[in-house]
Amino acid sequence: MAIDLNMPILVVDDYKTMIRIIRNLLKQLGFNNVDEASDGTEAYAKMQAKKYGLIISDWNMEPMTGYELLQKVRANSDLTRTPFIMVTAESKTENVIAAKKAGVNNYIVKPFNAATLRNKIAAVFGA
Amino acid sequence: MTANERMPGLARLIEHHKTKSHILKTILDNNLASGPVMAAGEEGCTVLQDAIGQLRPDQLRRQSIPEAIAELREIAAMTENSVDMIMQKTETLMELEPALDDAMEILQACSFQDIAGQRLAKVTQLLENLEERLHSLVHETGIDDRFDAIDEDELEAERRRKELILHGPQMDGEGVSQDEIDALLGA
Numbered sequence: 001m002a003i004d005l006n007m008p009i010l011v012v013d014d015y016k017t018m019i020r021i022i023r024n025l026l027k028q029l030g031f032n033n034v035d036e037a038s039d040g041t042e043a044y045a046k047m048q049a050k051k052y053g054l055i056i057s058d059w060n061m062e063p064m065t066g067y068e069l070l071q072k073v074r075a076n077s078d079l080t081r082t083p084f085i086m087v088t089a090e091s092k093t094e095n096v097i098a099a100k101k102a103g104v105n106n107y108i109v110k111p112f113n114a115a116t117l118r119n120k121i122a123a124v125f126g127a
Numbered sequence: 128m129t130a131n132e133r134m135p136g137l138a139r140l141i142e143h144h145k146t147k148s149h150i151l152k153t154i155l156d157n158n159l160a161s162g163p164v165m166a167a168g169e170e171g172c173t174v175l176q177d178a179i180g181q182l183r184p185d186q187l188r189r190q191s192i193p194e195a196i197a198e199l200r201e202i203a204a205m206t207e208n209s210v211d212m213i214m215q216k217t218e219t220l221m222e223l224e225p226a227l228d229d230a231m232e233i234l235q236a237c238s239f240q241d242i243a244g245q246r247l248a249k250v251t252q253l254l255e256n257l258e259e260r261l262h263s264l265v266h267e268t269g270i271d272d273r274f275d276a277i278d279e280d281e282l283e284a285e286r287r288r289k290e291l292i293l294h295g296p297q298m299d300g301e302g303v304s305q306d307e308i309d310a311l312l313g314a
Contacts, residue, residue: 015241017210024218024234060245089242111238114231 003125005030007053012036012043012069013087014061018110022056022087025114029121040064044072047079054121059088059095067099074103083124087112179264180273188261196254201298203247210240 009031013019019036026034035050037043039061047055055073057066064072066086073079086099089110096107106120121127214237221230264270303311 013241015244017207017214017237018241020214021234021238024221024231028231089245110242111235113235 003121003127004053006033007031008033008035008050009054009056010035010037010043010046010052012038012040012055012057012061012066014038014058018058018087022117025117028114029118040066040069040072043069047073047082052082054124055082055084056087057084059086059090059099067102070099070102070104085120085124176268176270177273179268179270183272184261184270185265185272188258188265192254192258192261196251196258197298199247199251199254201296203244204299206240206243210237213237 009026011019011022011026011034013022013036016038019038023034023036026032035046035052037046040057041064043055043057044064046052055069057069059066066088070084070086073082073084080103083105084103085106085108086104087108087110088095091109099107105124108116108120214234217230217233217237221227221234224230
């Protein structure tokens with residue numbers, strides 16, 4: 001399955017540095033339609049105003065974490081099928097299991113490179 | 128520059144804790160060897176109060192811990208600013224030479240700021256909790272800081288620190304600028 005390089009992607013992270021890195025990695029992979037949000041609340045509001053093809057979200061954010069955002073997205077019938085990749089510096093087994101149970105499509109541990117991001121996106125879209 | 132030089136406040140706080148915890152442990156060990164502190168009644172309580180007083184909880188919460196927190200926040204802010212500058216310059220290079228793989232690797236390496244920032248936030252939160260608990264301890268027990276049990280070496284180290292040793296990098300907005308120094312020296 002070919003990946004639509006023009007699909008809107010929402011990157012969610014409370015660290016501007018990380019958003020910038022992911023933006024540049026996505027640009028290198030050919031994705032140029034990228035929006036950003038600094039926490040789950042802002043991301044959820046943006047998701048209700050615009051349909052995204054992929055969410056790439058950090059876990060550790062306040063006031064709404066990436067995990068809570070994932071739960072809200074999966075509980076919303078309009079958004080429930082949106083592909084969701086969790087990106088976090090924490091790689092505890094219980095976190096990965098919790099994210100999987102909540103319906104995450106893939107999980108990336110920071111720090112990561114363009115190849116990892118490309119592989120995970122490809123896996124999500126079955127490419 | 129070593130980590131201790133970068134964070135003199137934090138290094139001092141850790142050293143202070145080590146020394147004082149050792150004193151408290153010694154006192155408690157000695158008392159426990161001859162019976163539990165509480166079983167010793169009023170005398171045991173006095174010993175415990177003295178031991179806690181020697182930890183100087185009020186000084187820790189009013190001065191040492193806030194200083195350490197300020198140092199950590201300064202590190203986080205300084206790192207963020209420096210990384211921002213590195214990324215800006217790297218992005219400019221990438222616009223000029225899009226196929227520059229090294230530039231992309233520099234950007235990826237900048238993710239240390241996110242991870243280091245999270246670790247700093249964790250330690251800062253720990254210190255804030257400690258500060259709050261010490262406040263409750265001082266408030267609820269009324270135990271005063273004790274300065275009479277400071278040994279000679281500690282006094283000398285304190286005197287050197289206050290009178291002779293520089294206190295590490297200035298915080299943002301503190302100290303004087305190079306222009307002001309030049310003006311002072313007429314250079």
